[in-house]
Amino acid sequence: MSGLVHWVEDVGEDWAAVLAELTRAFNVSRSSAQGDDSIVYVIRQDDLLGRRGAGNAMVACGLLSAARTAALEGARKGWTANVVAFDEAERSAAEGWAHRLLDDGSVNGELIRVGSGHIGKTLA
Amino acid sequence: MNGTIVVTGAARGIGRAIAEKMASTGPLTVIGVDIAPELALSESIIPVQVDLTSIEGPGLIRKAVDASGSPLVGLVNNAGITRDARLINLTDEDFAAVLEINLGAAYRLTMELAPLMSDGGSIVNIASRAYLGNFGQFNYSMSKGGVVGMTRAMALSLAPHVRVNAVAPGLISSEMSMAIPEDIREKMVDSIPLDRMGTPDEIANTVWWLLTPLSSYITGEVIVVGGGRSLS
Numbered sequence: 486m487s488g489l490v491h492w493v494e495d496v497g498e499d500w501a502a503v504l505a506e507l508t509r510a511f512n513v514s515r516s517s518a519q520g521d522d523s524i525v526y527v528i529r530q531d532d533l534l535g536r537r538g539a540g541n542a543m544v545a546c547g548l549l550s551a552a553r554t555a556a557l558e559g560a561r562k563g564w565t566a567n568v569v570a571f572d573e574a575e576r577s578a579a580e581g582w583a584h585r586l587l588d589d590g591s592v593n594g595e596l597i598r599v600g601s602g603h604i605g606k607t608l609a
Numbered sequence: 610m611n612g613t614i615v616v617t618g619a620a621r622g623i624g625r626a627i628a629e630k631m632a633s634t635g636p637l638t639v640i641g642v643d644i645a646p647e648l649a650l651s652e653s654i655i656p657v658q659v660d661l662t663s664i665e666g667p668g669l670i671r672k673a674v675d676a677s678g679s680p681l682v683g684l685v686n687n688a689g690i691t692r693d694a695r696l697i698n699l700t701d702e703d704f705a706a707v708l709e710i711n712l713g714a715a716y717r718l719t720m721e722l723a724p725l726m727s728d729g730g731s732i733v734n735i736a737s738r739a740y741l742g743n744f745g746q747f748n749y750s751m752s753k754g755g756v757v758g759m760t761r762a763m764a765l766s767l768a769p770h771v772r773v774n775a776v777a778p779g780l781i782s783s784e785m786s787m788a789i790p791e792d793i794r795e796k797m798v799d800s801i802p803l804d805r806m807g808t809p810d811e812i813a814n815t816v817w818w819l820l821t822p823l824s825s826y827i828t829g830e831v832i833v834v835g836g837g838r839s840l841s
Binding site for chain 1: 695696697699704705708709712713716717720739740741742743744745746747748750751752753754755756757758759760761762763764765766829830
C-alpha cells in the first residue's frame with residue numbers, strides 16, 4: 486500500500502507557529518487523500534499529555550483528532566490514517582511502526598504508542 | 610463563588626445557556642463576549658462585542674474584566690464555527706477560518722486572561738465529541754483536538770492555582786446542529802443511546818459544575834456530554 490509518513494515539527498508557544506504546523510499537516514493530508522494514499526502522523530507521546538507546552542500539545546492532539554476523521558473518510562476509499570506517538574528514547578522504533586502501518590493497511594484510525602511512558606496516564 | 614466570569618460565544622446556543630446559568634446562580638459578574646452586533650442577554654450580563662480573532666480582541670476583553678472591579682474566577686472558551694467538507698474538498702480558507710476561531714482565539718484569550726485569574730479559578734474549554742473523529746469535519750476535529758491539547762498543557766502549567774478542563778458536547782439542539790440536514794440529523798439521533806439531542810442547558814450545567822469548587826480536585830480532564838454516542 487502506498488502512503489507517506491508525516492513527522493510533526495516542534496513549535497513554540499506562538500499561535501502563528503502552531504497554525505503553520507497544522508496547516509502543513511492539512512496540506513499533506515489533503516494531497517494524500519486526493520491520491521487515495523494512506524498517511525501516518527508521527528508525534529511525541531509527551532505532547533498528547535501537554536508536557537512540553539501548549540503549542541506542541543495543540544499540534545499533537547489536533548493531529549490525532551484530524552487523523553481519526555481522515556480515517557473515517559479513508560475507510561470508504563480504501564486508504565488509512567493512523568498516528569504513532571513515541572517516547573523520546575524510542576524515536577527510531579517509531580519510524581518502523583509507521584511503515585508497518587502503511588504496509589499492512591488493516592489498521593485504521595488508531596494510535597500506536599511506542600515506549601512505556603503512556604502507561605498509567607490518560608487515554609488520548 | 611464571587612467574582613467575574615468571561616464566556617465567549619455568548620449570543621446564542623451553548624454559550625448563551627452558560628452565561629445565563631452563571632448569571633443566575635450567584636453573586637457573579639458575567640461578561641458575555643460575541644461578535645454578533647446584538648447581544649440580547651439578560652441585564653445581569655455585561656455584553657462585549659468583539660472579534661476574537663482580531664489582534665486587539667483579547668486586550669479589549671481584558672479591559673472589560675479590569676472594569677468589572679472584581680477578581681477573574683472563570684473563563685469559558687466557547688466561541689466556535691463549522692465549515693464542513695470532506696478532506697479532499699476542504700479549502701484553505703475554510704480550514705484556516707475554523708482553526709483561527711475555534712482554537713487560535715481560545716488560546717490567545719486564555720494567554721491574555723490567565724495571569725488575571727485568581728487562586729482557585731477555573732477555565733473550561735468547550736471542545737466537541739468530534740475530537741474523537743467525525744466524517745466531513747477534518748478542520749473542526751483538528752481544532753477541537755487542539756482544544757483538548759491546550760487544556761492538558763494549561764492544566765499542567767497553571768496548576769496548582771487554576772484548574773483547566775474541557776467539555777466535549779455531542780449533538781446538542783442549537784443553531785449549529787439545526788444546520789445539519791434533517792435526514793442526517795435523525796440518523797445521528799438514532800445512534801445516540803439516550804435517544805435524543807442534548808440541550809444547551811445540559812452543557813451549561815456541566816460547565817457550571819466545573820467552574821465551581823464542587824469540582825475542586827479535577828483538572829486536565831475532558832468530559833464528554835453526548836448521551837452515550839461515543840459507545841454506539
